[in-house]
Amino acid sequence: MATDSAARLNGKDVVGIAPLSPSEIQLILDTAEELLEVARRPIKKVPTLRGMTVVNLFMEPSTRTRFSFEVAEKRLSADTLNFSASASSVTKGETLFDTARNLMAMSPDFIVIRHPNTGAPHRLAKEVSASIINAGDGINEHPTQALLDAFTMRQRFKSLDGLKVVVAGDIRHSRVARSNIYLLNKMGAEVRCAAPASLLPLELEKLGVVPHLRLEPALEGADVVMMLRIQQERQGQSNIPTLREYYDFFALTPERLKFANQNALVMHPGPMNRGVEIDSAVADGEQSVILEQVTNGVAIRMAILYLLAGGRSEFPSDS
């Protein structure tokens, strides 16, 4: 493969974009490009992680991320064990620390963790010898999402350098936004955030991001428009307007999309609220790469597992 065989990630974990160097990000994206091809084979399976165990430790409900990881793990021939909050000892009052040490006592090779508390994966990574992959921690980071987003942008544009990317919606509560901002900054892209004032976090400018209170000016000259999900269950709370108002002012409609560059990509991390933050005409339109994002997510997660496994087995070939 293009990346030489000594190519490695520096740590044993991927707990966020913040700790990754630009060359590590590059390595993950390049590796994913080669692994994307596995999904097109009749036998979509390589023996890379055979005999290794991955625990999917999801302390928040999730379908698509858990699912995407599970597909990635199975394509690499790992054994997977799902451990979800509702069924777990957590309800019996055990601490994350004890749960994790107990899991470790069964010697898994990887733990993929989603947790409502910021920093849970980071703390876990220090406690255990398994490789930890952050699948979303509170409102902090969701690194595999940012990596799959970057991968999707790179499929269309030669490089992320100089790219103008709009991230719009509930920036304040979004770990997707935060990981994307970190990654795009590291790779030289220009990030603009658009949201109602109540959903724009104060520290945005410190992150080198240009804030906008309306979508239209943010879109001017944009190469990528990433719409975030509005959590309908929050509607009516002080900092979220009604869904109708939100649609009127912040939804990506065909009209608004015209403010962006003609070939601008439309992205969404899913699940979409059609008619709330995005219009169906745009979600299903020619500029949308929303489903490519999903496909790429599997490749990114395979790449991370592959790289963390550290070339313990040779590179995937038909098995």
Add this chain to the structure above:
Amino acid sequence: MATDSAARLNGKDVVGIAPLSPSEIQLILDTAEELLEVARRPIKKVPTLRGMTVVNLFMEPSTRTRFSFEVAEKRLSADTLNFSASASSVTKGETLFDTARNLMAMSPDFIVIRHPNTGAPHRLAKEVSASIINAGDGINEHPTQALLDAFTMRQRFKSLDGLKVVVAGDIRHSRVARSNIYLLNKMGAEVRCAAPASLLPLELEKLGVVPHLRLEPALEGADVVMMLRIQQERQGQSNIPTLREYYDFFALTPERLKFANQNALVMHPGPMNRGVEIDSAVADGEQSVILEQVTNGVAIRMAILYLLAGGRSEFPSDS
């Protein structure tokens, strides 16, 4: 195997009995007969679907059908991914259409779907390239159940042609009844339905079925008696009598069974309500083939997966 290697189903999906031709039904039954033998081996596994992914998308609670499919999938060496309603994005307001397109973006080879809405599998089949297998859609169809029922009848009788089959119970809300009626009609059997008037659908006669308001006359000369499950949670609603009354008038008791032919088979799709629609003496009696139905269900589901895979790999031999 007996069926020649060019034998195929016409479409990429099995969404119902209605779209299948008699020769396709025959092919599925013949294939299941050969696959039944796999369950008797010490190593009950063949490599037919190795490297292929099956998504079990269950939008209604189910244990036994999901379980039977999962056993079938694993015996064929497929990777399985379970996606159930309660844990799913569906609760986050995503449409079936978006869920399905998202699943497809991860390139599964098969989607087994159970859904509360009539026609959901049919719509899905048009949207995606994966093979769709209907595991029950609303009150419409449950084709794998009808196929396993037919298989079980064929094990005892040379042919379905001319067979007198009684289907009794809540015909109106039963997708099992509907799929059985379609299949038995296509294969030349005579179908009689027995139910209280409130549970007999109006269109029965259009389907070529003889309706009965009492069980005894329906049973006369019958070769097969299939009792449907009464959903106890519906008791007390206008169209369901009390369980006691139901037992008195419609339960299959040893006395009533005598109205049927001496060797008539007793069937039930499960789970049974002993003492409601069926008496334990009959359920566990010599004429009962209720457990054979369960065993045969795995073989039928293996056969469908095998045939839809289209002979991509050679036929199962010891691996």
Add this chain to the structure above:
Amino acid sequence: MATDSAARLNGKDVVGIAPLSPSEIQLILDTAEELLEVARRPIKKVPTLRGMTVVNLFMEPSTRTRFSFEVAEKRLSADTLNFSASASSVTKGETLFDTARNLMAMSPDFIVIRHPNTGAPHRLAKEVSASIINAGDGINEHPTQALLDAFTMRQRFKSLDGLKVVVAGDIRHSRVARSNIYLLNKMGAEVRCAAPASLLPLELEKLGVVPHLRLEPALEGADVVMMLRIQQERQGQSNIPTLREYYDFFALTPERLKFANQNALVMHPGPMNRGVEIDSAVADGEQSVILEQVTNGVAIRMAILYLLAGGRSEFPSDS
């Protein structure tokens, strides 16, 4: 391996410690010792149960036991199917008997069962040809826990014979205590039970156990201290004091631990309530083997599966 190839368990099931002979217990412990090594390999997988199906039938919530079994099953290359109460037909009014017969109709090789009713695994074992493994039945037995506890003791002490073991806490409702008492008695250890009077069952002395109403006198000269979990949800009920009182009188604190032998082992079946039945300083202290218990649990479960499979395949080597 050390145990000769003809070594077998006498029955097809492991439903409790009560029916096992000392030499069968010895055999399980010896086999686990050899299988423990599999967890240290880079490829932690052996082909022993390839093509065999294990159903994990959990009618009570459980994470760690279910998980430990699943790890064991996957390390032996079995196909696993999880069947849990909440999702099951049980809620539809089906009996355990029917559920089990239905499962059997799909020909699994093993059923691992946890059930709220005493004796459920024993009844199941008589009904079906699959090997039944009891993963906890009501307040009766939890044999794999007692075996992993014995294994952990044996790692530190040459033999169980003459060992002084304290079991402390809610003895009355504990299947862990009961299985441990049976096992330790059979293997010649001396068992002392310490608990408030309301949590000490009357039949203790008949079991050859010395009862204590305070922890300190029980600890004198003890080689092993096993603390049981207090179920916080029972607090306030007549036979459970407040958690604070419980801590004051029965928690294993560093001070109390000094009453035991200097090298006494500290054990807990998990999940722990830190600050209720055990102090964190003890749980994480040098004498604690609580995490070794978890690791050993996988090896014990592999050993039982391996032995029940009856040497159908050769002994695990690198695959």
